[in-house]
Amino acid sequence: MTARTALPPEIAEKVAAGERLTFEDGLALQNSRDIHAIGRLAHMVRTRLHGNKAFYNRNRHINYTNVCALSCRFCSFYRKRGEEGAYEMPVEQVIEVAQKAHQAGATEVHIVGGLHPWLKFDYYLDILRGISQSCPGLHIKAFTAVEIVHLSRIARMSIEEVLVALREAGLGSLPGGGAEIFDDRVHDVAFKGKVREDKWFEVHRTAHSLGIFSNATMLYGHVETPEQRIRHLIKLRELQDESLQAMKDSNSPDTPRAAFNCLVPLSFAPEGSELGELPGPTGLSDLKTLAISRLMLDNVPHIKAFWIMQGVGLSQVALSWGCDDMDGTVVWYDITKRVGHGTHQEMTVPQLKRLIREAGFVPVERDTVYREIHRENEVVSA
Numbered sequence: 064m065t066a067r068t069a070l071p072p073e074i075a076e077k078v079a080a081g082e083r084l085t086f087e088d089g090l091a092l093q094n095s096r097d098i099h100a101i102g103r104l105a106h107m108v109r110t111r112l113h114g115n116k117a118f119y120n121r122n123r124h125i126n127y128t129n130v131c132a133l134s135c136r137f138c139s140f141y142r143k144r145g146e147e148g149a150y151e152m153p154v155e156q157v158i159e160v161a162q163k164a165h166q167a168g169a170t171e172v173h174i175v176g177g178l179h180p181w182l183k184f185d186y187y188l189d190i191l192r193g194i195s196q197s198c199p200g201l202h203i204k205a206f207t208a209v210e211i212v213h214l215s216r217i218a219r220m221s222i223e224e225v226l227v228a229l230r231e232a233g234l235g236s237l238p239g240g241g242a243e244i245f246d247d248r249v250h251d252v253a254f255k256g257k258v259r260e261d262k263w264f265e266v267h268r269t270a271h272s273l274g275i276f277s278n279a280t281m282l283y284g285h286v287e288t289p290e291q292r293i294r295h296l297i298k299l300r301e302l303q304d305e306s307l308q309a310m311k312d313s314n315s316p317d318t319p320r321a322a323f324n325c326l327v328p329l330s331f332a333p334e335g336s337e338l339g340e341l342p343g344p345t346g347l348s349d350l351k352t353l354a355i356s357r358l359m360l361d362n363v364p365h366i367k368a369f370w371i372m373q374g375v376g377l378s379q380v381a382l383s384w385g386c387d388d389m390d391g392t393v394v395w396y397d398i399t400k401r402v403g404h405g406t407h408q409e410m411t412v413p414q415l416k417r418l419i420r421e422a423g424f425v426p427v428e429r430d431t432v433y434r435e436i437h438r439e440n441e442v443v444s445a
C-alpha cells in the first residue's frame with residue numbers, strides 16, 4: 064500500500080462526531096503522512112475527555128528479579144541464574160523499598176520481574192502481605208499477565224485462584240505488560256515461548272470479572288507491521304467493550320467489575336537486545352503511534368506517554384498528541400535503560416509539574432485508578 068499524504072476527510076468527521084473508527088480507518092491513519100492532522104484529531108479527543116489536565120503520580124517501580132526462564136529476543140532485561148548481573152531481591156528487601164517509598168509520599172508501587180524458575184508462590188504472597196501490612200494505603204500494582212500465568216503454573220492453581228489469592232494478600236491492580244503485539248508471527252519472531260494473546264486476555268478478562276482494574280500495553284517499533292498495531296488496539300478495544308458492559312450490568316457491590324484504566328504504548332528500545340540491529344522507532348513514529356492509539360481506543364480513558372519509554376522531552380510533546388498522563392516519579396527502573404541511563408531513573412514531583420505546565424497543561428496528581436489527589440498546604444513548585 065502506498066503512503067498517502069492526506070488524511071481522508073471522513074476520518075476527521077467521524078472523530079469530530081465521536082464515532083468509532085474502523086480497522087480501515089486505522090490503516091488510513093497509519094498510511095497518512097499528515098502527522099499534524101493526526102495529532103490535532105488525537106488532541107481533540109484527549110481534550111474532550113480530560114480538558115487541559117495532565118496526570119502524574121507518585122510511584123516507585125520495583126523489579127524484584129531479572130532472572131527469567133524465557134529469553135525474549137526484544138528484551139535486554141533478563142539474565143540467567145548465575146550470569147553476571149543476575150539478581151533476585153529477598154522478600155524483606157522488596158518490602159523495605161516499598162516502605163521507604165511509602166514514607167517518601169508514594170501512593171503506588173509497581174512491581175514486576177522476570178519469570179524466576181525457582182521462587183515459590185509464597186514469595187509473591189509474602190511480598191504483598193508484607194507491603195500491605197506495613198504500608199497502609201499504598202496501592203500495589205503488580206505482576207504482568209505473563210507473571211500471573213507463570214504463578215498459576217508454579218502454584219498449580221487456575222488464573223482465577225491465583226488472582227484471588229494475590230488480592231487477599233494485598234494486590235490492588237495489574238499492570239499491562241506482556242501484551243507486546245497480539246500476533247502469532249510477531250510472537251514467534253520476537254518473544255517465542257511467552258504466553259500468547261489468548262492467555263494475556265484470559266488474565267485481564269478474569270481480573271476485570273473479579274473487580275481488579277488493569278492497564279494494557281503495546282510494544283511497538285520492532286518487527287510488527289502497521290496493520291498488526293491496529294489489530295492489537297482493536298483487540299484491546301473489544302475486551303474493554305465487554306468489561307465496561309459488565310460493569311454497567313453489575314449493580315451489586317458484591318460483584319464488582321473492572322476494566323482497563325489506561326493504555327501504555329511502549330516504544331521499543333533495541334539497545335542490548337537480540338534485535339539490536341533494528342533501528343527502533345523515531346520521534347515522529349512515537350508521536351503518530353500515541354496519537355493513533357488515542358483515536359482507536361475510544362473506550363479506554365487514558366493514554367500514557369511513559370517518560371521512561373518515550374523520553375522526557377517527547378512525552379511532554381505527546382501531551383498535545385492524545386496523551387494525558389506522564390506516569391510518575393518511578394525512581395528505579397531496570398527493564399529499559401536508554402543509552403547513558405542507569406537503573407536509577409527518577410523524576411521529582413516538581414520536575415513533573417514543571418514539564419506539564421510548560422507543555423500548557425494543568426498538572427493533576429492521581430492515584431493508580433485515576434482518582435485525583437489534592438494535597439493541602441503543598442508548596443507549589445515552579
Ligand code: SF4
Pocket residue numbers: 131132133134135138139140141176177178209254257
Ligand atoms: S520480556 Fe519478560 S518474559 Fe521475556 S525474557 Fe524479558 S523478562 Fe523474561
